Amino acid sequence: MRMLLVEDDADQRQLLAQLLGNYELVLAASVAEAQPHLGKVDLVLSDWKLGDGDGLMLLRAAQRLSQSPAFVMMTAYGTISHAVDAMRQGADDYLSKPFSRQELELTLEKVSRAQRLKTDNQRLSQALADQHKLTEIIGNSAAMQQLQSRLARISDTDATVLIEGESGTGKELAARALHQLSRRAQKPFVAINCGAIPEALAESELFGADKGAYTGATQAKTGKFEAASTGTLFLDEIGELPLVLQSKLLRVLQEGKVTRLGEHQERSIDVRIIAATNRDLKAEVQAGRFREDLFYRLNVVPLTLPPLRxxxxxxxxxxxxxxxxxxxxxxxxxxxxxxxxxxxxxxxxxxxxxxxxxxxxxxxxxxGEDMPISPLGEGASEFSVKLPAGGLDWEAFERHCLEKALALNGGNKRQTARYLSLGYKALLYRLEKHGLS
Known part of the structure; x- marks a missing residue:
């Protein structure tokens, strides 16, 4: 715990610093010297009488902060009225000089414990408030009203849902809202990004693995399906899942059972599946990159999140x-x-x-500032394209545009994605399609 010790008497300050060796200490001799440190400490131990004012001035300054530190006031013998004033103003406790080392330690421990409890309560309250916000999909536009209506209609069912939309539109927020509004709300919500796990580990991540199933598997591993049992499993970026795992996922969805890698025993699961993608899965099916039977198994209830524009x-x-x-x-x-x-x-x-x-x-x-913002038209309409009368090879044209954009941005893919107003994964998909990755 970080403590600010404010004492104008140098000898007293040094003695107290020695007694408080277990704390991370910041020392100050006056109100002016102490004020810059108030927002950077957890606890303030201040004398009442200071060279340029009193401890009450420091207490008021601390209370003006959004996150005020705990405060203990030291008062001289016979000035109990100062202690009373400090407590009325919001000090957590006081010490009347002279005091013993034991009195100092007990007081600081009591105040520290109370401060930790206060902080934990604030964090819990904040977590509950944020969780409540998950059920609120912000927006009153026609598209969002339609989405909210559909969420309310399907949330308390076990229907599999496929959420489609560009990167950054809030697909996981919609998935969490479905979970929070369902009868499974008190059960686990487990999310996994299918595009972020190495292909070699994807099977064990999803379905689990027995001890010794692969090199480094020193103990049995619970997969995401089992971890989400009785709750909701959110499969983000489902379009990134390798074909070999798509067939295994299909079987799990059909049978309601998983088999850990290296095991033969089937385990029954009760999980609601919500999947999301920023790819056009119908196009992926036509291109042979996504199983058609899995697409229809996932696409029981389709939800489309509109782009912000x-x-x-x-x-x-x-x-x-x-x-x-x-x-x-x-x-x-x-x-x-x-x-x-x-x-x-x-x-x-x-x-x-x-x-x-x-x-x-x-x-x-x-x-207190914002990044430069370009209006809609800027960068989007500074060029014109004359289409040839005889037709256009779109694939060649798209490849040419990607090559030019990459060169213009020095090969930086994230800058290129922003330049082309594409999501990063959407750009990676196009680069891979044209062999430019």
């Missing part, structure tokens, strides 16, 4: 939501959203969708 009316509400969220998370006051900035936000193309907007709002909370 198609629901611009929701941007003001989203901005207010994210500003309040990040201000609370970082213990800061939410900044005002000026009319000029809001106009820029409304006209931006939003290639990164809601995730990009959230990023900008967090930066606005932290730095």
């Amino acid at each position: 198609e629901r611009r009316d929701d941007i003001p509400a989203l901005c207010r939501h994210f500003l309040a969220l990040y201000a609370r998370r970082h213990g800061l006051n939410p900044p005002a959203l000026g009319h000029g900035l809001l106009e820029k936000l409304m006209s931006h193309h939003w290639p990164g969708n809601v995730r990009e907007l959230a990023n900008r709002m967090e930066r606005l909370v932290l730095l």
Whole structure:
């Protein structure tokens, strides 16, 4: 625990510092010297009488912070009225000089314990508030009203759901909302990104593995299906799953049983499946990269999340939501959203969708500024293409555009994705398709 010790008497300050050797100490001799450290410590131990004021001035300054430290006031013998004033003003405890080492340790331990409990309660309250927010899909546009209606209709069923949408549109948020609104809400919600796990480990991650099933498997491993039993399993980026695992996934969905790698025993599972993708799975099926039978098994209830540029009316509400969220998370006051900035936000193309907007709002909370924002037309209409009368080889044209964009951005794929207003994974898919990865 980090403590600020404020004592204007040098000898007393040195003696107390020796007694408080178990704490990470910051020493100060005056109100002016102590104030810059108030927001960086967990506890303040301050004398009442200071050279440039008193401890009450320091206490009031501490209480003006969004996250105020615990405060213990030291008062001289015979000045109990000062201690009373300090407690009335919000001090956590006081010590009357002279005091013993044991009295000091007991008081600080009691205050420290209370401060930890207070912090834990705040974190719990925040976690519950954030969890409640998961059931609130922000937006009143026609597209979002339709989505909210469908979520409410299917949430309390066990139907398999396929959520489609560009990267950053909030597919996992929709999946969590489905879980929180269902009768499985008190059961596990397990999410796995199918594109983020190495192919060699994907089977054991999904279905589990017996001890010794592969090199390094020193103990039995529970797969995501078993971990999500009686709850919900969210398979994000399902389009990235290798074909060999698609067939095994299909069997699990059909039979409701999993077999761990290296085992022969089948284990029954009770799991609701929600899958998500930013790929066009119908096109993937036609290209032979995704099993048709698995597509129809997953696509029982389709949900499509619209890109942010198609629901611009929701941007003001989203901005207010994210500003309040990040201000609370970082213990800061939410900044005002000026009319000029809001106009820029409304006209931006939003290639990164809601995730990009959230990023900008967090930066606005932290730095009081925003990244440069280009209106919708800028960068999107600065060129013209004359189509040949005899037709166009689209695949060759797309490859040519990708090569040019990569060269223009020095081969940096993330910059190229932003330049082309594509999601990063959408760009990787196109690069792979044309052999440019």
